Amino acid sequence: MINPAYEIERLLKYGQHWGLLGKWDVVPTRNALLDLFQISEPYDGLVEEESYDSPVPILDNLLDYAYETGLLKENTVTYRDLLDTRIMGLLMPRQSEVIEKFYNTVREKSIKQATDDYYTLSKASNYIRMDRIEKNLYWLASTEYGDIEITVNLSKPEKDPKAIAAARNMKQSSYPKCQLCLENVGYAGRVNHPARENHRVIPIELGNEQWFLQYSPYVYYNEHCIVFSEAHRPMKISREAFLRLLEFVEKVPHYFIGSNADLPIVGGSILSHDHFQGGHHQFPMEKAQVERTFIHKDFPDVKVGIVKWPMSVIRLSGASKEDLVELADRVLALWREYSDESVEVLAYSEEGGKKTPHNTITPIARKNRNQEYELDLVLRNNRTSKEHPYGIFHPHEDLHHIKKENIGLIEVMGLAVLPGRLSVEMEGIKAILAGEKPFDEKRLMEDEDLGKHLPWIQELVEKYGTGNQKDDTEEIVKKEIGRIFTRVLEDAGVFKRDQKGMDSFLKFMDHAGFSIKGDSGK
Incomplete structure (x- = not known):
């Protein structure tokens, strides 16, 4: 039999342990919780001490x-999520208190300590649901570009049929306008919009505008943060965006920050609200080496290189933030208008007299090991064709059994965020490779989970057979998923890694005013 009054006392102790509640906050918070659960009196007995690892x-x-x-x-x-967020919201400090503490810590200690504390708060409040995130699968896969990261996302709950039905019958609401808007702070939520009563954000000025720092509730990597504009306006890659990115790493030098591209197919899932993503994590692309170096006569102090990466990446680095912004803006302007039909790159298409742009950039900023500003410019194009209706520079259809979704910022940098269904499907494939499940093509075609993987399974069986040790099948499947994700990134690259593609890349670099300085290995 659950004693709710006792559970409330446990929760109050949890809140004190993690600094959500001060000594004088306990009584009013207890009363608020008693009121929420319609309990007339608090628990009056002994409450045992415990670890308080999770609420x-x-x-x-x-x-x-x-x-x-x-x-x-x-x-x-x-x-349940709506109610448990409401419960945790009663333990939360006010927004102004969180902000004051953050900037006091910046002044008295360091920006790193401030973000550490804020991240701890975001986890302790259950805004970041670590119990779900810890279920995600994660591994490294060795490739010619270095180790890439793979995660199978099990932290987002499945769609709730009852909630879907309720949402269908609800009066439509445009408040908050999207899940990134400032108005989400403290919002009670509804069946088609998550509750955010336990959510607090940190104001930060970028490019003379008001922006805000928060953490992603789904943290795909360490301290996965989102930096969003106060204004609800569409994503736009521009000179101002480059400036804001570099200003951010100037203020928060232990974080990288990047932006999704601003066009469909090559952009992220939310194009309607201007925002960046960052965090305290070194991605595979950052570790990738520059394979060819260049100079630009107008920017002699900026180091320029093509990165050895499956996508087409220009890396700029230097001590001057202004030089990097100016040069990046030039590259963007030239790329927006650039076409090379020999590699299917067209800047525009026209239909019914309307011109549609196709070229954009995914930019990523950081401070490098020399404490210089570093800006990676990933060239993108979102054209489609009859052969590739999802996108010419998008994972091609033969890879959709693993990854069909847009290749956004996180994937561009070398972290595959793969659908949760794969966790079950991987087990079925491992069973075939271990001989525990027969390799029956006819049955597999009708298998709801494995049918989509049939050509791949055939390839794996031909390569590895069906008599593998169970432990070995784990490594086989993980390695082969890594190989497929590498192909996904290669599909998304505008200039392919073959001779024709690299020659075309050099042609664009020349067009952009860069001269080859020499191979980095020389």
């Missing part, structure tokens, strides 16, 4: 009680 066990008990007593309408993930 989830306590919240689960409170949610079960809420469902039993009718406070929780449906016992599904969506409805």
Whole structure:
């Protein structure tokens, strides 16, 4: 039998342990929780000490009680998330208090300590649901470009049929305008919009504009943050964007920051709100070496190179933020207008008298090991064709069984975020390779999970056979998924890694005013 008053006391101790509550916050927070659960008196006995690693066990008990007593309408993930966020919201400090503490820490200690503390708060508040994120699969796959990172995303809950039905019958709301808007802070949520009562953001000025720092609730890598504009306006790669990116790494030098491209297919999932993503993580692309170096006569102090990477990356580095912004803006302007039909790069298409742009850039900024500003410019093109209706420079159809979604900023840098369905499908493939499940093409074609993988499974069986040790099949499947993701990135590259593609890349570099300085290995 769940004693909700006892669980409330446990939660109050959890809040104090993680600094969500001060000594004098306990009584009013207790009263707010008692009111929420319609309990007349608090627990009056001994509350045992515990580790307080996570609020989830306590919240689960409170949610079960809420469902039993009718406070929780449906016992599904969506409805439980709405209520447990409301509960944790009652433990949260005010937005102004979080901001004041952050900038006091910056002044008295360091920006790194401030972000460390803010990240801890975001996890302790259950805004970042670490219990779900820890379920994600993660491994490194060795490739000719270095080790790339693979994660299978199991942290996003499946769609809730009851919530979907309820949302269909709801009055449409445009508040908040999107999931990135400032108005999400403290928002109670609804069945088709996540609750954010336990969410707090940090204001930061970039390019003389008000922006905000927050963490992603899904953290695909360490301290995965989002930096978003106060204004709800579309994404735009521009000179101002380059300036803001470099200003950010000047202010938060232990983080990288980048932007998704600003066109469909090659952009991220939210193009309607101007934002960046960053964090405290070194991606495979950052580790990749420059394979050919260049100079630009107008920017003699800027180091320029083509990066050895499956996508087409120009790396700029130097001590002058202004030089990098100016040169990046020139590259962007030239790339926007650049066409090379020999490699299917067309800057525009025209239909019904309307011109549609296709070229853009995915930029990533950081401070490098020499503490210089570094800006990676990844050339993108979002054209489609009859042969490739999803995108010429998008994962081609034969790879969609592994990755069909857009190749956004995170994937560009070498971290594959793969769909959760793969965790089950991998087990089926491993069973075939270990001989535990027969390789029956007819049955596999009808298999809901494995049918989409049939050509790949045939290839794996031909390559490895069906008599592998169970432990070996794990490594085989992971290695081969890494190989496929490498191909995904190569498909997304505008200038391919073959001779024709590299010659075309050099042609663009010449067009952009760069002269070859020499091979980096010389």
